[in-house]
Amino acid sequence: MPYSPVLVIGGGLAGMYAAIAAEEAGAPATILCKCRTGGSGNSVVAMSVHRFAPDAPGLREDYRRRFLASGAGEQDADTAAFFVDNAAAYMEKLRAYGFPLEYRCLEEDGREYPYLACCRPKQGRILAKAVRAWLEEKTSVRLEDGAAAMDIVKRDGRAVGVLAERDGELLFYPAGAVILACGGAGNVYAATSNTSDVTGDGYAMAVRAGLPLRGMEFVQFYPYRIYSPGRADIFPDIFEHGAVFRNEKGERFMDDPRWPKKELENRDVVARAMYWQKEVRLDLSGCDMAYLERECPNIAAMYRKDPSRPLLLRPVAHFFMGGVPLRKDCSTDVRGLYVCGEAAGGLHGANRLAGSALSETVVFGRVAGENAARGEKAPELWPEAELAELLRGYPDPGEDDLRPLKQRLRDVMWQNVSVIRETAGMETALREIGEMEKELSGLRPARFRDWQELRSLLFTAGSITRAALARKESLGAHCRTDE
Numbered sequence: 001m002p003y004s005p006v007l008v009i010g011g012g013l014a015g016m017y018a019a020i021a022a023e024e025a026g027a028p029a030t031i032l033c034k035c036r037t038g039g040s041g042n043s044v045v046a047m048s049v050h051r052f053a054p055d056a057p058g059l060r061e062d063y064r065r066r067f068l069a070s071g072a073g074e075q076d077a078d079t080a081a082f083f084v085d086n087a088a089a090y091m092e093k094l095r096a097y098g099f100p101l102e103y104r105c106l107e108e109d110g111r112e113y114p115y116l117a118c119c120r121p122k123q124g125r126i127l128a129k130a131v132r133a134w135l136e137e138k139t140s141v142r143l144e145d146g147a148a149a150m151d152i153v154k155r156d157g158r159a160v161g162v163l164a165e166r167d168g169e170l171l172f173y174p175a176g177a178v179i180l181a182c183g184g185a186g187n188v189y190a191a192t193s194n195t196s197d198v199t200g201d202g203y204a205m206a207v208r209a210g211l212p213l214r215g216m217e218f219v220q221f222y223p224y225r226i227y228s229p230g231r232a233d234i235f236p237d238i239f240e241h242g243a244v245f246r247n248e249k250g251e252r253f254m255d256d257p258r259w260p261k262k263e264l265e266n267r268d269v270v271a272r273a274m275y276w277q278k279e280v281r282l283d284l285s286g287c288d289m290a291y292l293e294r295e296c297p298n299i300a301a302m303y304r305k306d307p308s309r310p311l312l313l314r315p316v317a318h319f320f321m322g323g324v325p326l327r328k329d330c331s332t333d334v335r336g337l338y339v340c341g342e343a344a345g346g347l348h349g350a351n352r353l354a355g356s357a358l359s360e361t362v363v364f365g366r367v368a369g370e371n372a373a374r375g376e377k378a379p380e381l382w383p384e385a386e387l388a389e390l391l392r393g394y395p396d397p398g399e400d401d402l403r404p405l406k407q408r409l410r411d412v413m414w415q416n417v418s419v420i421r422e423t424a425g426m427e428t429a430l431r432e433i434g435e436m437e438k439e440l441s442g443l444r445p446a447r448f449r450d451w452q453e454l455r456s457l458l459f460t461a462g463s464i465t466r467a468a469l470a471r472k473e474s475l476g477a478h479c480r481t482d483e
């Protein structure tokens, strides 16, 4: 394939912002996306809420306190400080593009400072679509939709390109610099809010390229997802307008002196409380209907259709705080390889503050793109020996359907390494992951893409479980019953 000075893996918001920034900094960029750039990944199903520290000293310090408290000392201090101090300026730069974001302000000393931006209605797909349109209309970024990165190819310790699969064919994309922006791994779990393409490919590729991961035990479980009669995320604001949770006995189980904020306690607290209930229902009987119709039209429609039918919820795997260690310049220990977005880890520490993942894509997507564009570039080359070595590890095609194995993994992880964890369950999971890896190595996949995803999921599941076993105490989103 043609040489790209900057090659971005992933067509979510982080990847798209990185490509725009690279081109603005003078380096033509290509995006490899295994689905559709701007139409895939969690950026599309996000609620579009960007929270960031306002550019006013008092308000910024307040945000910093909350951001650091949520990370529970597990954040990379340098990166966290850079994010808190600069996110407002990066959001201001983004404003200049005219993407469909509304900015809201807080007041200090008689002046107003933006602290939140979101689409109206709060749907990430509106923003992702607009950024894709910008790429197509205003840039010459090459979009390689349908190309799934398999491995980062290195020579003499630096990234020189990416081996990818498109339409069943393996292709080598030579590159001057590579940016890993292919998101998290929610599909490790049977219950997740993530889109089906989010399978931990970035974590697995990074480790095969020689990088470490950090904080993999910290997986955020989101308590606000309706799974029946349809699927929908609820925005926590709804609880300020009369909605409550009830269990199958009709009890408002969050009405407990331990949880003064009730349904609005931290996500992990709510997720754990839900985990112990047989059934969790969203009771909208006391909800302000005008608010519901205006802010959550999909939920209002679900409720109106049959108010007697319960809206059922359960916690779901939502966000990975861990990943490839993020530095404030987005570089990694592999020369020419950068990381941004949910593929990166360490900014949020043990838990993430609501609304900070999208502002992270804005800040570090741009930083990664600029630095990849300005940094030293690998020349165009054909790394014959390195490609042959990678290909040796790939299976021959065949007829095997890998879906049952994938489902088994997702169930094992949900049962043993999800919201609540204990040693015996995690050891069972590790054993099962080992058996499944062995089984996978003997299969001949009918679809190569399924093999790639399952290998990434198995790898990520192993990383989470080992990190969770090693972390003896409960911290942030990691909760053990046997600490």
Ligand SMILES: Cc1cc2nc3c(=O)[nH]c(=O)nc-3n(C[C@H](O)[C@H](O)[C@H](O)COP(=O)(O)OP(=O)(O)OC[C@H]3O[C@@H](n4cnc5c(N)ncnc54)[C@H](O)[C@@H]3O)c2cc1C
Binding pocket: 009, 010, 011, 012, 013, 014, 015, 032, 033, 034, 035, 036, 037, 038, 040, 041, 042, 043, 044, 045, 046, 047, 048, 049, 050, 051, 147, 148, 149, 150, 181, 182, 183, 184, 193, 194, 195, 197, 198, 199, 201, 202, 233, 318, 319, 340, 341, 342, 343, 354, 355, 356, 357, 358, 359, 361
């Ligand atoms: C339901 C939901 C609601 C959310 N709401 C919010 C919110 O309101 N505010 C907030 O701050 N955060 C929110 N988040 C989190 C936030 O959406 C994500 O963290 C963020 O969008 C991640 O962006 P990204 O670009 O790193 O990854 P993604 O948007 O997940 O994109 C990953 C991209 O990489 C591609 N890809 C994956 N593997 C490969 C491969 N091997 N080769 C090529 N391409 C590949 C995918 O197809 C996709 O295009 C939400 C998350 C979910 C699931």
